[in-house]
Amino acid sequence: MSAATLKRAGYWTMHYAIIALYVAFALFPLYWLFKVSLTPTKLLYSEGVRMWPSRTTWENYGFVLTNSDFPRFFLNSVIVSVSTAVLVTVVASGAGYALSRFRFRGKFWLVGLMLITQMFPLVMLISPIFRIFTPLGLTDSLLGLIIVYTAFNIPFATFLMQSFFDGIPKDLEEAAMIDGAHRFTAFRQIILPLTLPGIAATLGFVFTAAWSELLFALMLISKTDASTFPVGLLTFVSKFSVDFGQMTAAGVLALIPACLFFFLIQRYLVRGLTAGAVKG
Amino acid sequence: MATIDIDGVRKRFGNVDVLHGVDLTIADGEFVVLVGPSGCGKSTLLRLIAGLEDISRGAIRIDGERVNDLAPRARDIAMVFQSYALYPHMSVERNMDYSLRLRKTPAERAREAVEGAAGKLGIDRLLQRKPRTLSGGQRQRVAMGRAIVRTPKAFLFDEPLSNLDARLREQMRGEIKKMHQDLGATSIYVTHDQIEAMTLADRIVAMNEGLVQQIGPPRELYEHPTNLFVAGFIGSPAMNFIDATYRREGQNAFLVVGEKRLALDERDVADGTPVTLGLRAEDIAIDADPEDPGAIEATVELVEPLGLGTIVHVQALGTHIKALSLAVVEHRVGSRIWIRPHPEKFHVFEEATGRRLERKAQFAAELPA
Amino acid sequence: MSVQAERRPGWHGTRRRFALRMEPYFYASPALIFIVAVMLVPLAIGLSYAFRDITLLNPFSGGFVGVQHFVDLWHDSDFWQALGNTVTWTVASVSLQFFLGLVLALRLYRPFPGRGLVQALVFVPWAVPMFLSGLNFAWLFNPVIGPLPHWLYAVGILSSPENILSDPAIAIWGPIVANVWWGVPFFAITLLAALQSIPPEIYEAAEIDGAGTWRRFADITVPFLAPTIAITVLLRAVWIANAPDLIVAMTGGGPADSTQIVASYIFTQAFKGLDFGYASAVATVLLMLLLVYALIVLMIRQSLLKAS
Numbered sequence: 001m002s003a004a005t006l007k008r009a010g011y012w013t014m015h016y017a018i019i020a021l022y023v024a025f026a027l028f029p030l031y032w033l034f035k036v037s038l039t040p041t042k043l044l045y046s047e048g049v050r051m052w053p054s055r056t057t058w059e060n061y062g063f064v065l066t067n068s069d070f071p072r073f074f075l076n077s078v079i080v081s082v083s084t085a086v087l088v089t090v091v092a093s094g095a096g097y098a099l100s101r102f103r104f105r106g107k108f109w110l111v112g113l114m115l116i117t118q119m120f121p122l123v124m125l126i127s128p129i130f131r132i133f134t135p136l137g138l139t140d141s142l143l144g145l146i147i148v149y150t151a152f153n154i155p156f157a158t159f160l161m162q163s164f165f166d167g168i169p170k171d172l173e174e175a176a177m178i179d180g181a182h183r184f185t186a187f188r189q190i191i192l193p194l195t196l197p198g199i200a201a202t203l204g205f206v207f208t209a210a211w212s213e214l215l216f217a218l219m220l221i222s223k224t225d226a227s228t229f230p231v232g233l234l235t236f237v238s239k240f241s242v243d244f245g246q247m248t249a250a251g252v253l254a255l256i257p258a259c260l261f262f263f264l265i266q267r268y269l270v271r272g273l274t275a276g277a278v279k280g
Numbered sequence: 281m282a283t284i285d286i287d288g289v290r291k292r293f294g295n296v297d298v299l300h301g302v303d304l305t306i307a308d309g310e311f312v313v314l315v316g317p318s319g320c321g322k323s324t325l326l327r328l329i330a331g332l333e334d335i336s337r338g339a340i341r342i343d344g345e346r347v348n349d350l351a352p353r354a355r356d357i358a359m360v361f362q363s364y365a366l367y368p369h370m371s372v373e374r375n376m377d378y379s380l381r382l383r384k385t386p387a388e389r390a391r392e393a394v395e396g397a398a399g400k401l402g403i404d405r406l407l408q409r410k411p412r413t414l415s416g417g418q419r420q421r422v423a424m425g426r427a428i429v430r431t432p433k434a435f436l437f438d439e440p441l442s443n444l445d446a447r448l449r450e451q452m453r454g455e456i457k458k459m460h461q462d463l464g465a466t467s468i469y470v471t472h473d474q475i476e477a478m479t480l481a482d483r484i485v486a487m488n489e490g491l492v493q494q495i496g497p498p499r500e501l502y503e504h505p506t507n508l509f510v511a512g513f514i515g516s517p518a519m520n521f522i523d524a525t526y527r528r529e530g531q532n533a534f535l536v537v538g539e540k541r542l543a544l545d546e547r548d549v550a551d552g553t554p555v556t557l558g559l560r561a562e563d564i565a566i567d568a569d570p571e572d573p574g575a576i577e578a579t580v581e582l583v584e585p586l587g588l589g590t591i592v593h594v595q596a597l598g599t600h601i602k603a604l605s606l607a608v609v610e611h612r613v614g615s616r617i618w619i620r621p622h623p624e625k626f627h628v629f630e631e632a633t634g635r636r637l638e639r640k641a642q643f644a645a646e647l648p649a
Numbered sequence: 650m651s652v653q654a655e656r657r658p659g660w661h662g663t664r665r666r667f668a669l670r671m672e673p674y675f676y677a678s679p680a681l682i683f684i685v686a687v688m689l690v691p692l693a694i695g696l697s698y699a700f701r702d703i704t705l706l707n708p709f710s711g712g713f714v715g716v717q718h719f720v721d722l723w724h725d726s727d728f729w730q731a732l733g734n735t736v737t738w739t740v741a742s743v744s745l746q747f748f749l750g751l752v753l754a755l756r757l758y759r760p761f762p763g764r765g766l767v768q769a770l771v772f773v774p775w776a777v778p779m780f781l782s783g784l785n786f787a788w789l790f791n792p793v794i795g796p797l798p799h800w801l802y803a804v805g806i807l808s809s810p811e812n813i814l815s816d817p818a819i820a821i822w823g824p825i826v827a828n829v830w831w832g833v834p835f836f837a838i839t840l841l842a843a844l845q846s847i848p849p850e851i852y853e854a855a856e857i858d859g860a861g862t863w864r865r866f867a868d869i870t871v872p873f874l875a876p877t878i879a880i881t882v883l884l885r886a887v888w889i890a891n892a893p894d895l896i897v898a899m900t901g902g903g904p905a906d907s908t909q910i911v912a913s914y915i916f917t918q919a920f921k922g923l924d925f926g927y928a929s930a931v932a933t934v935l936l937m938l939l940l941v942y943a944l945i946v947l948m949i950r951q952s953l954l955k956a957s
Contacts, residue, residue, distance in 0.1 A: 015756065018752070032785075094679055131703075176367075176378070212779050
């Protein structure tokens with residue numbers, strides 16, 4: 001074997017060793033979560049830190065799904081996240097289109113405003129929003145959460161949609177307008193259908209963000225039947241802090257929709273970020 | 281079909297004036313080509329006519345109706361884009377009948393129109409395909425088809441051939457010309473390619489820096505360019521320019537270039553004025569008689585055989601000059617030859633203003649009334 | 650028909666000009682309304698709370714107290730500790746995320762068998778809801794069901810296999826580890842995209858010019874990535890400083906406020922103490938600090954632009 005071959009073999013060994021470490025680092029915590037959720041309660045204290053328990057069970061999931069409020073939390077979270085994702089995508093499509101296609105006096109201020117909202121601490125808004133929402137009946141209400149999450153996610157979604165619109169030639173709606181379409185008709189019939197991947201990515205991002213939000217949900221919701229999954233899980237954890245099996249089972253359930261969406265948008269993630277740079 | 285009146289049109293983007301006041305009247309059925317280097321305002325003018333940009337000052341009238349404030353959809357014009365702008369998610373047929381569907385044309389009539397146009401362009405077999413599966417030439421045809429399915433008042437072309445390779449461009453040029461002869465539609469065609477302008481136009485509008493430089497039939501721009509810009513822009517190979525001084529001694533007028541005197545007809549300009557002499561390559565004979573008083577000694581720098589003829593690059597009169605000969609030329613690089621510019625074909629421009637200096641005898645007659 | 654009359658826009662024309670001018674607002678206004686109503690207005694109201702006595706359970710509160718909250722803040726040792734923790738939390742999280750993200754991006758840059766799968770797998774943590782990754786690490790640090798204390802004890806970092814989250818001296822590292830796990834994919838994606846935007850011809854040219862692997866990295870990759878890196882790191886730092894989710898989920902700021910950062914301190918004051926006035930005063934100070942930081946970032950950006 002020549003020195004060059006040895007060197008190359010060494011390089012690839014290193015390469016795959018590093019990759020393996022990263023994959024382990026990324027996946028081990030999730031593996032452990034799943035493992036604990038399958039461990040029978042009786043075995044937790046004796047076998048809690050073994051790599052795999054001597055016996056597994058689905059009874060933690062059974063309990064969470066039947067004897068707890070988690071199905072309610074799950075449903076609430078789905079309602080809030082889906083509504084937020086749809087609403088944000090509609091609103092951000094409009095704003096992203098405006099930023100992509102028009103030069104107008106307010107543009108500088110609109111972009112500036114959106115950038116600032118990405119910079120300032122959202123916890124600042126907890127007290128005033130609580131005080132404003134209470135008399136409006138928007139606390140303890142899923143609608144209140146949808147409104148807050150929608151506003152918070154619009155800036156990022158707008159920039160995302162803008163980048164997708166920027167990738168579609170302006171000529172297309174000009175051609176449509178000459179063909180006899182109103183601009184809005186051209187927007188709906190020509191531009192939006194071509195932005196479907198972008199719309200899917202935006203829906204996914206916003207859904208995941210809304211699904212994960214904790215602080216405003218904690219503050220604005222105190223009734224159990226209006227709680228979202230994060231609030232329900234955290235309340236459960238602080239109340240029954242020894243029911244590890246059930247807690248982790250609920251955690252795994254919380255993971256499912258977010259991961260599902262993530263895998264759907266994953267290919268757009270890297271593509272979306274690189275699309276601007278690598279011209280195809 | 282319609283006439284188009286452009287009356288004192290100005291366009292300003294922010295603080296930049298792109299068009300400084302354009303006047304142009306286009307007759308019904310005329311094919312007008314706007315030509316000029318990039319940034320001269322030709323595309324902007326086209327977009328103003330289409331309604332894609334707002335007119336800052338002046339007026340545009342289509343068939344006598346002022347359209348300044350009409351949206352593009354209300355102007356009833358069709359446009360072929362440089363990028364073709366085909367709707368990627370629609371089939372060729374849907375692309376072509378989109379404008380008809382927007383106008384709620386009955387399906388039967390729409391299909392007839394699409395099939396008619398597709399037949400004319402030879403794309404009837406492609407109707408169910410998506411644009412991305414088509415070649416560049418086919419896309420170009422679909423873009424043209426989309427424009428001709430309805431009978432608009434005018435066709436606008438924005439550099440429609442510049443994304444095609446040379447061979448295809450030549451072919452499509454012929455087809456556009458033929459289509460115009462068939463349909464007789466008022467057409468405005470923007471290009472930076474002066475060959476397209478020469479071959480297609482009834483009249484050429486040469487533009488530079490937001491101003492119309494000259495309007496006229498192709499031959500007029502070629503043979504009587506009104507200024508240095510038009511002289512330099514129209515024609516390939518480009519016109520030779522030689523710095524000279526205009527002199528007059530009694531009845532004899534001549535140009536002084538270095539030590540050389542070139543006789544010419546009198547011009548209406550003071551003795552001693554610095555001028556630019558313009559010579560088209562084909563107006564310079566090579567292998568002239570050394571005894572001829574008009575002959576100039578030259579050194580061959582480069583020989584470019586074109587097949588059709590030969591371009592001979594020479595060093596003469598203290599500058600580089602290109603001469604075009606239809607004969608096969610076998611000169612070696614570095615050899616000495618004699619060239620002779622055709623004195624009737626001298627283009628003389630005042631150096632300070634760039635304007636053409638006409639022969640004195642014709643000067644009064646050629647002034648517009 | 651006089652030219653003069655022609656050039657003056659008619660009534661119809663005025664209306665179209667107006668419609669054209671308003672068109673972008675037709676598309677942008679819903680977004681604008683949401684942002685103004687739910688973010689900008691509450692922000693202004695929140696700033697006014699900083700000068701008032703607002704306690705949720707006290708119906709007589711609401712009076713103007715001037716700068717009293719800020720005076721209290723000056724003498725509030727918990728606040729100063731939170732401020733120090735914010736720096737530790739932000740610097741440690743960002744630098745670890747960045748370094749690990751860069752190594753990962755460099756590994757994923759060139760194609761190798763299985764790259765697509767690896768890419769999907771290592772990006773998974775980012776999809777995990779933040780609060781859940783916090784809870785999960787809290788469980789991993791729990792000696793009853795988590796392996797981490799035992800491993801840390803085995804390699805000699807801990808003197809006994811106990812939960813680091815209950816030791817005030819080192820508890821802050823719990824949320825930091827969770828944050829690093831969660832945030833590496835973000836940096837990896839951003840840097841990967843930046844790496845892929847470097848035209849491959851440049852590497853090929855350098856290789857032909859005789860540059861080795863290391864020279865190519867130092868002379869091409871680093872200068873190309875530097876602007877992206879600088880801006881991403883500086884902006885990400887703000888985001889991390891502002892995100893208390895992990896701390897709220899893992900420790901609630903405890904034990905004894907030892908893991909409180911300013912953002913979580915604001916949340917705790919509002920959520921547990923229901924003292925909106927004081928919470929808003931802390932928030933105002935945080936906002937000021939961020940403004941100063943933003944100015945510094947802008948200045949660095951300017952000098953970077955000038956340098957390139």
